[in-house]
Amino acid sequence: MAPAMDLSHGTRPKVMIAPPRLNLRRAASYQGEKAPTSSTSSRFNFNHLVFASPPPSPGLPALVPRPRKSSAAPRPSRVLRVLAWITGLAALLLLVEALVQGGRQVPVASWAFQDGEEYETIRQNELPTFPTPITVTDRRGKSKWTVSIPPSHQFPLSMEEYSNICTKCQEVATRVKELHGISQSSQQTIRNYYYEDPYFMDVRDAEKSGLLPGTKGKAQTITTPAHDGRLVGQRKGGLEDMETCRTSMTFVLESSDAGLGPTLMMLWTAYGLAQKEKRAFFIEDSRWAYGEYADMFKSSPMQSCKPPPRHQMLPCPRNAKHLVVSATTARETFGDSFITEYENTKRSDIDREREIYELARVGYKALFRLNDDDRPYVNNRVKEIKAKASVPQGNYNDGTIIGVHVRQGDLHPLEYQYNGAYIPLDQYVQKFQELIEERHNSSTPLGGEDVVAKQHSFMVVASDNPDVYEADEFKTSFRAQEQIKLAGKQHAQVENLDPSAMHKFVDEAFGWEGGFFASMFWNLGRTTLHNADRLDDSSQESEQQLADAMRLRGLIGRAYVMDLAVLAEASDTVICTMSAMGCRLLAVMMGWDKAMARGNWVNIDGDYSWTGITLS
Template sequence: MPPTLDLSQSTHAKMIVSPPRLNLRRAASYQHEKATISASSSRFNFNHLMFSPPPSPGLPALVPRPRRSSTGPRPSRVLRLIAWIIGLVLATFVVRAVLKKNVQVPVVRWVLDDREEYEMVGQYVLPDFPTPIAVTDRSGRSKWTVSIPPTYDFPLTTKEYSDICAKCQEVAAHVRELHGRANPSQQAQTPYYYEDPYFLDVGDAEKRGLLPGVEGKAWKVTARAQDGHLVGDRADGLVDKSTCKTSLTFVLESTDAGLGPTLMMLWMAYGLAQREKRSFFIDDSRWAYGDYTAIFKAPPTPDCVPPPRHEMLPCPHNARHLVVSAATAPETFGNSFNLEYENLHRNNVDRERPLYDLARVGYESLFRLNDDDQPYVENRIKELRAMAKVTEGNYNDGMIVGVHIRHGDLHPYEYQYNGAYIPLNLYTQKAREIVEEYHNSSTTLGGEDVVAKQHSFAIVASDDPDVFETEEFSGSTRAQEQIKLASKQHIQKANPDKSVMHKFVDETFGWEGGFFASMFWNLGRTTINNANAGDELQTTLQPSAETMRLRGLIGRAYVLDLAVLGQASDAVICTMSAMGCRLLAVIMGWEKAMEDGRWVNIDGDYQWTALSF
């Protein structure tokens, strides 16, 4: 072993000063270690000011590399040990869980309103509110479904239904990304009957253990605990019947005070259910007009029982049990629906014929008035026909022209009248033109045409009681007189004696100007309560029994007008901006309304359409 060179006794260490053109370098850069140059460090020295060439690769270092002193294990070793222990525990837990029979370990993800995604792992770890979720089973396959706790109230609120439909698109897109499939562009329209291969219906998700279902340990109630109020559903008469394979349930609740849009959606939903061979149900739990059977007869009863309520989903459309409401109407009757059902090869009104046919099917099956109103409508139609009938021996009878006038908070489409209403003289002028054209184009003999014109008249229906007092319609006939909306002036005339002491009541109001949504929501409430309630709060406040009675009368008056105008009139004049006008076209029938041109719109150059979003 060669002797070690001892330099500790040398008194003249040889130093080489770095030339000015060379940069000062730290010795650690050649020893491949970082030297601490903190002024407070005990290892601080002047080695970084000296230039020492690297040792020869063929010779051993003269001075052995110093080693850091350590009094305990390095932190990295401690962390690694903890990580190994945690990993071992988790692996043991996962192996034991997977080996258990009928136990899944799904990964559940859901999206909240702030677009923040949450993820949890566990057998029954699910959100306690309705929302679409992405699930991953033990085989690593990602799917998505909609989780509605069976303990949740049915039907859901309109906001909850609309939120679910919005989140369905986000969760579906997320699952497609997990499978490496690109999401369709915003410009591409998804086909109406597109079936997402990654969507699991609630029943299928329960069978696979991805949702607990009503038999799971997480729920202590059955699906019937919160069953809403399905019209015509009688449990005692459906004991021996099985659950419907597919269904469509229409929820009547809407934030829109008007009855027309709800009726159009109801009729189209029924026609759609018949087209798709779904059982049809109606829920009126929170309908603003009260019980459905107070206005109409119950719909035809399917030969099966409704499904569990938590399986009724607002989206996607290929769900086994679908829920449709005003909140989800754009999802059900939106652009993809129009592309599927419209006749794209036609540019005239024939393009809307398939949509019209769906509504017509719903009208024929559902527009059946209650036992009090239906006999009145039949007698009223006979009475009006008798007034138009010409004496025996003439070939033509008089013509009945129905006039539907909508005022209130609804204004015309036509720009020049958008801030007001269509002038009443336009209605009367159009009515005279229709009568003249009808009788002049028909085959007549002698003076029979004049007699028929004398037996022609107009019947009027309006939400504005002041219309019947105007010069244009002062001599007209009301479509129906069973239920009439009164103005304040008429109410005060009915109680003229102010000298008699009466119990104090709130200020009298009538329907001057027509139907206003704010007036509808405030029926039966005092002005004090109205002042403290905003528009959104008014739609959610629990109405009193008297309020529901008044609302039911308004609904009955509306459908009575539609029934008499649509069934008794030879022609109808109305404005397309009013949904009642579109409903009248459906009641009249396609041949009479469209092919014969007896349905006349005087609100701009618009053709018939079912719904507008």
């Protein structure tokens, strides 16, 4: 309480008079006290007017430091404990999720094409159930791409599936490069044949990184026949002791082309390419139109390693560790970049194709081994033909054997004037006579001996048209082989029956007249009564038709390769047409020195030099 005023000093009291406008009531806001209700209820004084300080201004700092408030923030050690608890809980949740997901560490964002137009984003545990290229995100968050083939999927894939994968591979690779900031315009440059896409991840590497499930907990090779395919020449047992091939190439003997020649040329070239790239080589023949490979040829050379899991065999890209090659994917392996890599552009003569020729030659020497029934016959036939050309002892020269390969059927010449028909047979005979005159000119010092050699010179003919052998131009020629003959219709006529009596229905007489036609080949084994039936039906009759068809196709294939073998081994010179693949095969079988360097391979279908694989 304020001290009372002292009025004892002086005669006049010192009193401060409040201004008339000053309100004498105590302000509750100043002292926090209530005003008196009456003048008698409490003592009234003016001490608050004399000694009290005015209220602090809200705009000025307080003269006295404010008392320190107690802080509600936890101590630093408590914050650290809370953070540790949160971190531990998060780690526990991540561990539980990893165990539930079965070890899939990285979620994979993929684009799978649907109908060739749209992308579908999926996760790793939702990989497509069909073969397709996909994009994946590795542990560093970078986008890459690979090819996903379910391990349980049938091998080999269908021709349509292989074709779709190769088309989509190019689109997915372009998409991934765009994600890395590479524009499409900069991707248009022609790539080297051995260019390796830095954003492609091989299937085996993707499985090791956990980006693809692979065959976790399963055998590394699917042993079910429906899924395993049929690889030629591989051991039936003991593969467990062998290491998986580091790189490989598998050639699938399946094609929409009925002709055997294009398949053989591609097979030989693929083998030569595999040897150059140090890849193991396998042949798959489970869906070959000509039956089993071993029915026509001996097994391919045994490999020192076992084939990889089937879902790791890819048709693209070229730098895949385990590559699948077929007629459907030929452009990926033997397209423009292959020609650029192996064609000698500095040469304008036949040497321009020398390196490609040598690849096919390596494949021919390794793979063209006829089966045990046909090889002895070919050897004896070659000896027999050469004996006919032998001049009696005492003469200097033997006769010249000219092989003639005539292809007709559904294949027409490249030369424009004959494009709608065939090269006339007299063109072959005319070229034969020119060659004989050139090599046995009676004006040479040998004189009469060359005349005898001319008399021992003749043609050996092979043709897909049985009627060619009966033509006047080849009356004095010899067939290349007589082990398997394709009969013409005139040789397959049925007996004349009494038209007045009823007889059991008999199919119309069938002959191979006119040459090899693809439609005729695909319809082998079908009867005219049931020509609408499919050969792959499950009915017993269709199974028998399929067996008959495969037997007939196999005979046609064996006749074809034996014709080529006799012409290549017995002939001094071969006359043929470049439009026929058999003609180009003969050049490879004769060898470079004999066929090209010495000019004993003669093409009469336009002014064209040798080429190998032809892509439509």
